[in-house]
Amino acid sequence: MAETIPGDMADSGKTMEQTILEAAEKLFLGRGYAMTSTTMIAREAGCNQALVHYYFRTKENLFETIFKNKVTLFASRFFTVDDERLSFTDKLRKNIEAHFDIIAANPGLPFLLINEFTTNPERLASIKKNLGELPSGIYNRLDAEVRQAIAEGEIRPIATLDLILTVVSLNVFFFLMRPVVQQITGATDDQFGTIIAIRRSEVASTIINSLKP
Amino acid sequence: MAETIPGDMADSGKTMEQTILEAAEKLFLGRGYAMTSTTMIAREAGCNQALVHYYFRTKENLFETIFKNKVTLFASRFFTVDDERLSFTDKLRKNIEAHFDIIAANPGLPFLLINEFTTNPERLASIKKNLGELPSGIYNRLDAEVRQAIAEGEIRPIATLDLILTVVSLNVFFFLMRPVVQQITGATDDQFGTIIAIRRSEVASTIINSLKP
DNA sequence: CCTTTGGTTAATAACTTTATTAAATAACTT
DNA sequence: AAGTTATTTAATAAAGTTATTAACCAAAGG
Numbered sequence A, B: 001m002a003e004t005i006p007g008d009m010a011d012s013g014k015t016m017e018q019t020i021l022e023a024a025e026k027l028f029l030g031r032g033y034a035m036t037s038t039t040m041i042a043r044e045a046g047c048n049q050a051l052v053h054y055y056f057r058t059k060e061n062l063f064e065t066i067f068k069n070k071v072t073l074f075a076s077r078f079f080t081v082d083d084e085r086l087s088f089t090d091k092l093r094k095n096i097e098a099h100f101d102i103i104a105a106n107p108g109l110p111f112l113l114i115n116e117f118t119t120n121p122e123r124l125a126s127i128k129k130n131l132g133e134l135p136s137g138i139y140n141r142l143d144a145e146v147r148q149a150i151a152e153g154e155i156r157p158i159a160t161l162d163l164i165l166t167v168v169s170l171n172v173f174f175f176l177m178r179p180v181v182q183q184i185t186g187a188t189d190d191q192f193g194t195i196i197a198i199r200r201s202e203v204a205s206t207i208i209n210s211l212k213p
Numbered sequence C: 001c002c003t004t005t006g007g008t009t010a011a012t013a014a015c016t017t018t019a020t021t022a023a024a025t026a027a028c029t030t
Numbered sequence D: 001a002a003g004t005t006a007t008t009t010a011a012t013a014a015a016g017t018t019a020t021t022a023a024c025c026a027a028a029g030g
Helices: A016-031 A038-045 A049-056 A059-076 A088-105 A109-119 A122-131 A134-151 A160-176 A178-185 A189-210 B016-031 B038-045 B049-056 B059-076 B088-105 B109-119 B122-131 B134-151 B160-176 B178-185 B189-210
Strands: none
Touching (some): A016 A038, A016 A109, A016 B109, A038 A059, A059 A109, A059 A122, A059 A134, A088 A134, A088 A160, A088 A189, A109 A122, A109 A160, A109 B016, A109 B109, A109 B178, A122 A134, A134 A160, A160 A178, A160 B160, A160 B189, A178 A189, A178 B109, A178 B122, A189 B160, A189 B189, B016 B038, B016 B049, B038 B049, B049 B059, B059 B109, B059 B122, B059 B134, B088 B134, B088 B160, B109 B122, B109 B160, B122 B134, B160 B178, B160 B189, B178 B189
């Protein structure tokens, strides 16, 4: 049943279905849906093109599997730091940095999401259903905290949605700009690691600073 | 020679080449390169598909024409407000809002740029050549102003590149997120106009605020 | 051993896409 | 008006795409 653990071949025990999934993920993340063909996926996975369809029937299907998977992972880790002992500001800083780290660990994801949401907005509805109460849950909790922090004079008045937009913008867009930043600064992939670290703390500082009453 | 001004047909005096260009622009901006076919462009322009190739030879060619055109337009209007009488902060606010307005007037452009730069980074080099000294000119001027403002204690210390990144992130990403924001808030295209206006001033305030010493 | 079954491939149908070509039409020149 | 040039179209070649099918093979169970 495909779950035979030992190496079916030279291929390190991974099932072919999984290999295809990973190949597809890599390609979709790097080049988008339209620019990726099932033939390419098969080549990347090292199998026959028909096998891609055997496991996932359609390209659309395969894509959706990956997409939902990633979006759910992404959304579930959003604003999860919740330590009672910290001030709103300190908690926020931790959440901003955590959010940055998730994206840094999935640097291709922002592109995929933007690409998909703009070329295929219908998918948003399907995703929304898929996530259920998660987003509004996160939003409501954060909103309560923001209101309280404003009331207590810890931060200036700001709409919660604006705050979220600002955090996401600053964190995500940096990774969308990576090719441009790298071209401008002429940094190697290696040096880019340093730039990321600097940006990470700069973003958090910028936001925290901007919230001063 | 195609430049005959009066209406060649019912078609309001526009040349077919121009009509095709505009049709292509609309489609490329809305759906990206790969998702747009020359057949679609022809249909949108109301002509035969071969005509698209007659005028632009290849799809790639047509795309590049539009792309370079847009990027140049975009870059040439970047940080152009330069009024001696204003403080650095006031000038910055004006520049941020002007930048926001350019994007608002070309809401599809961010998507096209991001799409192209990530799927086809080689194009960055070509664009760079195309823009010449413009970017470094803008950068150097802004950099001098930033350093001076820091020295005079008007703003906190910040790297010019970080400031630029922050401005661009906050302004551009909002438009990339438009479908998401619209889905979440449930706003109609009409109501979205109001959201844009609010965001415009919120972004400027956020940045100015974050620069307080 | 032999049949079943899941995994895999080669072959191919049905389309779509880009690009070219030759022919038709319109416009301009003299 | 005749001839030249520019536009426009129908037809089609060439290549690529998704998806299906029939056949092949290897392991597993009786």
